[in-house]
Amino acid sequence: xxxxxxxxxxxxxxxxxxxxxxxxxxxxxxxxxxxxxxxxxxxxxxxxxxxxxxxxxxxxxxxxxxxxxxxxxxxxxxxxxxxxxxxxxxxxxxxxxxxxxxxxxxxxxxxxxxxxxxxxxxxxxxxxxxxxxxxxxxxxxxxx
Numbered sequence: 001x002x003x004x005x006x007x008x009x010x011x012x013x014x015x016x017x018x019x020x021x022x023x024x025x026x027x028x029x030x031x032x033x034x035x036x037x038x039x040x041x042x043x044x045x046x047x048x049x050x051x052x053x054x055x056x057x058x059x060x061x062x063x064x065x066x067x068x069x070x071x072x073x074x075x076x077x078x079x080x081x082x083x084x085x086x087x088x089x090x091x092x093x094x095x096x097x098x099x100x101x102x103x104x105x106x107x108x109x110x111x112x113x114x115x116x117x118x119x120x121x122x123x124x125x126x127x128x129x130x131x132x133x134x135x136x137x138x139x140x141x142x143x144x
Contacts, residue, residue: 025111042104042105042106042107042143045104045105046105048101048104048105049105049106050076052064052072052097052098052101053069053072055097055100055101055104055105056097056101058140059100059131059134059135059138059140059142060097060131060134060135060138061134061138062093062097064090064094064097065090067085067089067090068090068093068094068097071083071094072098075098092123092124092127093127095124096124096127096128096130096131097131099112099124099128100128100131100132100142103142103143103144104142104143112124112125132144
């Protein structure tokens with residue numbers, strides 16, 4: 001679930017299962033990084049700011065499938081997304097791509113939560129580390 005830090009009225013009217021304490025922390029952290037022109041570190045990635053699919057293809061050589069592209073459209077239009085699906089349908093990979101895309105193309109704070117620490121550490125952030133190495137091996141390194 002991705003939540004709009006500002007609590008935008010454009011977000012769909014879906015009951016929000018997020019812990020109120022976590023939401024306050026998210027909003028406080030996001031307030032420290034308002035939408036501003038990209039700093040020098042993000043400038044090389046500015047061309048992909050509104051093109052996550054192009055970012056993924058260029059840096060990782062992977063092709064998102066239709067549901068993943070639709071998830072990006074929903075995320076960028078509604079600024080929030082809940083995605084339920086079967087195992088091995090690409091949800092974790094999409095989230096890894098999206099975290100890399102946000103970190104590289106805009107000043108970002110990423111809070112990752114899950115039902116278990118294993119899911120955060122050994123699935124999400126391990127996948128992000130793999131993508132970082134993949135981009136470097138392809139000659140299109142990410143910052144950090």
